Amino acid sequence: MSSAITQKSDIASVVTEQPGTDAQHNFYFCGSIRGGQQDVDIYMQIIKHLKTHGSVLTEHVGDAVHTAELMKVRVKLEREKGAAMLELTDQKIWDIDMAWLKSSHAVIAECTTTSMGVGYEIGIAESLAKPILCLYRKDKDVAKLSAMITGNPKVYVKYYETVPEACTIVDEFLKGLGLGLRK
Secondary structure, three states: OEOOOOOHHHHHHHHHOOOOOOOOOEEEEEOOOOOOOOOHHHHHHHHHHHOOOOEEOOHHHHOOOOOOOHHHOEEEEEEOOEEEEEEOOHHHHHHHHHHHHHHOOEEEEEOOOOOHHHHHHHHHHHHOOOOEEEEEEOOOOHHHOOHHHHOOOOEEEEEEOOHHHHHHHHHHHHHHOOOOOOO
């Protein structure tokens, strides 16, 4: 069965039907997609850990099947008579991501791979007064991380070397916000 999202009300149904949104806390995870997915395995591990704290609205960012050709991204929706796969346009992706950003309790961004999209998401999150954590691996060229991120007092930037270290940073960040482990 094939379908298409045509109106903003359809976008709302995609957002509200996203699996896991009934959890106590919703998190928006950012990572490079079109800018390069060489860190997708790291994203997946951080997302898996983040899910111990609540729902990750953007879990697809850590999906190894996800390609740099975002036009091929599909969102699976559970429907009355099975699952429908929807092709997403850039406009629809923007609509969905904006709704997810607005409904999130915090934004966690892995910024090691340069991405204009991640930078944009961080800017939107700041305008929405969302708490923002930016993770960046120490083994990469520190100069690649924009001063607009590192110099912004509203963005919590932490460097890490290993995924377990990144997960500890996530725990500390969320604990400081009062969004610790869900029970």
